Amino acid sequence: MIIAIAANENHLKAIVDTHFGRCDWYCIYNTETRKSFFIENPVRHSQEKAGCDAADLLIGKGIKMVVAGRFGSKVVDTFRKSNVQMIIPETQQTLKEIINQIK
Amino acid sequence: MARTKKDRLIQMAPHFCGFKPQGVQCKTSTEVFINFEEYEALNLCDYELLTQAEAAKLMNVSRPTYTRIYESVRRKIAKAFVEGSCIHFEGGNVSIANWYKCDHCKITFTIPDNSDKFCPLCKSQVITENK
Numbered sequence: 071m072i073i074a075i076a077a078n079e080n081h082l083k084a085i086v087d088t089h090f091g092r093c094d095w096y097c098i099y100n101t102e103t104r105k106s107f108f109i110e111n112p113v114r115h116s117q118e119k120a121g122c123d124a125a126d127l128l129i130g131k132g133i134k135m136v137v138a139g140r141f142g143s144k145v146v147d148t149f150r151k152s153n154v155q156m157i158i159p160e161t162q163q164t165l166k167e168i169i170n171q172i173k
Numbered sequence: 174m175a176r177t178k179k180d181r182l183i184q185m186a187p188h189f190c191g192f193k194p195q196g197v198q199c200k201t202s203t204e205v206f207i208n209f210e211e212y213e214a215l216n217l218c219d220y221e222l223l224t225q226a227e228a229a230k231l232m233n234v235s236r237p238t239y240t241r242i243y244e245s246v247r248r249k250i251a252k253a254f255v256e257g258s259c260i261h262f263e264g265g266n267v268s269i270a271n272w273y274k275c276d277h278c279k280i281t282f283t284i285p286d287n288s289d290k291f292c293p294l295c296k297s298q299v300i301t302e303n304k
Contacts, residue, residue, distance in 0.1 A: 134285075135293065143188045146283075153285040157293055160279040171278075171294040 073099045073172060074128045075165055076138035080108040082166045086159055088139035091121030097165050098131065101172065106165075121145040129154065137168055180268045181210040181242070182233040191261040192253075203258035208265030211246035218243055273300045 076093040077084045087093030092114045099106040113123040121141070125148045128136065135155045149156055159168065186209055193199050210232070217228035229239035253260050268274075272281050275292035276299045284290055291298050 143185055150283070155285050155293060156283045158281040159294075160281070168294070 071101045071135065072131065072133045073101065073135045073137065073169075074131075074133045075099065075136070075168060077108070077165055080110075082106070082169070083164050085162050085164050086137055086139055086168065090136070090138035090141050090145055091124050093138065096124075096128065098133070099169055099172075106169065119144075122148060125149060135172075178266045179234065180266050181213070182231065182270055183209055183213040183267045184231070184270050186267075186269065187212055187262050189262075191259060193259045194257045197257050199259045203256055205249050205253040205258050205260050206263050207246060207249055207260055208263060209267045210265045211242055211249070212262055213267075214239060214242045215246050215250075271302075273302050275300050 075097040076087040076090050077095045077097050078087045078093060080095045080097075082097075084095075093111055094114060095108050095110055097106055097108055111124060112127070113120045116123065122144050125145050129148070129152050133154060135157065136149065137157045137159065139158060141149070141156055141158075146156065191207075213232060214228065217223050217231060218225060223231070225239055225243065226236050229236040232239060232242075234242070250260070252258070272283055273290070274281050275295065275297060277297040278292065278295045280292070280294055282293055290300060292300055
């Protein structure tokens with residue numbers, strides 16, 4: 071299973087970003103190979119529909135689970151339609167803590 | 174200490190942040206803040222044309238409480254209209270329908286169709302649905 075986590079910096083000690091659409095980086099983690107890599111969010115400065123475009127990009131990469139502090143209503147619709155699980159952590163957690171819990 | 178407010182259930186948060194009046198400069202001193210439960214109350218009663226009793230059931234509050242929320246939003250909108258102030262959607266004690274909460278690690282998450290109901294982080298089965 072492939073997981074995307076919204077992050078504000080591109081290392082594993084960064085904390086989960088508070089907003090999905092306009093975060094700086096996405097951490098993509100594969101639970102089978104146990105490898106993670108980062109991609110920069112290409113649409114974070116776009117005027118509108120940043121969340122939708124980012125969601126389409128991540129769905130194209132075949133993710134099944136996504137972690138962020140908040141999701142917009144259009145993003146929620148998009149992810150629900152393509153059966154992607156969304157997770158909102160209650161407290162500030164680092165990427166490493168999330169990955170350790172998921173695997 | 175005052176009694177804590179029960180969470181009101183909303184179906185969907187508004188997809189924009191608020192309104193501003195045309196032709197006047199908006200002063201920050203005259204802003205009106207409408208919280209999400211008030212937005213939902215107005216939506217259910219005046220846009221989706223439910224009765225107050227039906228709407229109260231959907232929001233998981235009693236009918237008198239619903240009426241209080243509805244009255245408060247009507248007053249706020251009237252105030253903004255007459256005084257020409259900005260309206261912001263912000264805050265409130267709300268939980269959103271069709272999301273789940275894990276009782277153990279306190280995260281909020283959705284569950285995709287036809288899959289088992291358990292928390293994705295701590296794998297505990299003790300989860301509650303917002304409804």
